[in-house]
Amino acid sequence: MTEKLNLNGPADLLATVPHLLGVKPVESFVVLTARAGSLGATLRTDAPEHVEPVSYAQTLTSHAANDEQATASYVIVYTDEHLDSGYPYAVHVAALVNELAAARMPVRNVWLVTSGYWAEFGTDEQNPLAQITDSQANATLTYFGSATDVDVYNxxxxxxxxxxxxxxxxxxxxxxxxxxxxxxxxxxxxxxxxxxxxxxxxxxxxxxxxxxxxxxxxxxxxxxxxxxxxxxxxxxxxxxxxxxxxxxxxxxxxxxxxxxxxxxxxxxxxxxxxxxxxxxxxxxxxxxxxxxxxxxxxxxxxxxxxxxxxxxxxxxxxxxxxxxxx
The missing domain is CATH 1.25.40 (Serine Threonine Protein Phosphatase 5, Tetratricopeptide repeat)
Incomplete structure (x- = not known):
């Protein structure tokens, strides 16, 4: 089946990422480029550890820019990094948002996904992961044979x-x-x-x-x-x-x-x-x-x-x- 999958809301979009990558990201930054009415490239890199924010953001943006038809983007931070105050990697996220905007791929949304919940980055509302796993997108992709976290070689x-x-x-x-x-x-x-x-x-x-x-x-x-x-x-x-x-x-x-x-x-x-x-x-x-x-x-x-x-x-x-x- 090759018909287009309609994504209705954040949970649907977040559900597609493991299917696109073939693995559920952990301690990662993911950038999704977007075009008129569809997604473009899916880019994943390890979450920054002792990496200068602007340099990290410029590297990710340079890869996203290979999608020459992209007109927007989404950023997803997968981490269980805990801070007493504020959101993890906030400075890196801010730098990435700036770099993507400068590259004419303005960020529509930034989300945080942990092992216990997902949220819009910078907000206090925590949403259950079941919204992602039970989403229509995840059900459709799974039904048509897509699987995540399958060991590719045993x-x-x-x-x-x-x-x-x-x-x-x-x-x-x-x-x-x-x-x-x-x-x-x-x-x-x-x-x-x-x-x-x-x-x-x-x-x-x-x-x-x-x-x-x-x-x-x-x-x-x-x-x-x-x-x-x-x-x-x-x-x-x-x-x-x-x-x-x-x-x-x-x-x-x-x-x-x-x-x-x-x-x-x-x-x-x-x-x-x-x-x-x-x-x-x-x-x-x-x-x-x-x-x-x-x-x-x-x-x-x-x-x-x-x-x-x-x-x-x-x-x-x-x-x-x-x-x-x-």
Missing amino acids: PALLGTWALRVQAPEGSEEDIEAACKAWAAVLDATENPDQQTAREIAAAFQHKMVRDFLFRETITTHNGNFADVMLGKFTARPDWDRVDRAEALAFELMKVVPAGQRAPMLTLMGWLEWLKGNGTQADRYLKHAAADVPDFRLAVLMRELITRGSIAEVARDAATSYKRRLI
């Missing part, structure tokens, strides 16, 4: 029975065969059988072959691997194909043991980053770096995310991933 659930696969030598014939097999399963409607899955999973174990498979996932590219990895495409990609690739990557992890799942986890993280979901992307990449200690591609991708980099394809409304129901 090795125990994937099993320990699978034998290791042998990576190919990386010849031109190996690359051609792997790309052909990967394209075939991407275009299919059902998951591959176990033998095919293991062959493709084996191909992902070779660095050069893996890079070609990453590039093969995106059909609208200029052939430069570095540009493809940064989301610099020649047109809007086939996002259904991207969704299919992410689902297949998870299936491939089921046919190999721990220690050989990092390439697929990295693929999933990269695809989430292309969609503009840095929080979920980082979760996959962190698991990849744990599956194979310091897995190089995952480490590099995490460095991009830590610096606040946004994929080129996610910056343009004409090419970016369209989230269902929002």
Whole structure:
């Protein structure tokens, strides 16, 4: 289902944030950009600790400004930080409101969400969290399959029975065969059988072959691997194909043991980053770096995310991933 979800009031809007991020934020600042009649980008960063307010606000605003069509914004502070008087991070919030206004994205509302209540920032009225969890938006998103705080990777659930696969030598014939097999399963409607899955999973174990498979996932590219990895495409990609690739990557992890799942986890993280979901992307990449200690591609991708980099394809409304129901 792809119809637009109508948000009626603060509780509905607050309910969408965990679905957009794939996780319930804690000790975080979230900025939602807004356009005429719809939400734009969703940005999350850790709550400031010993960070100068103006610098913090300018960094967040610079990321929000990548949404060139944004005309307004919302700010949500998730924290259990307690002050004897006043609101937590009040100076940082004030700086952020000023910076967003200067960037022509005036803040419509600021909210505080704690583990016990939510409130309009700066007011004394505390509202029950049940208003968010019982909201129409949360019910609708959950009904249509969205879930929050689902562990993206649980090795125990994937099993320990699978034998290791042998990576190919990386010849031109190996690359051609792997790309052909990967394209075939991407275009299919059902998951591959176990033998095919293991062959493709084996191909992902070779660095050069893996890079070609990453590039093969995106059909609208200029052939430069570095540009493809940064989301610099020649047109809007086939996002259904991207969704299919992410689902297949998870299936491939089921046919190999721990220690050989990092390439697929990295693929999933990269695809989430292309969609503009840095929080979920980082979760996959962190698991990849744990599956194979310091897995190089995952480490590099995490460095991009830590610096606040946004994929080129996610910056343009004409090419970016369209989230269902929002």
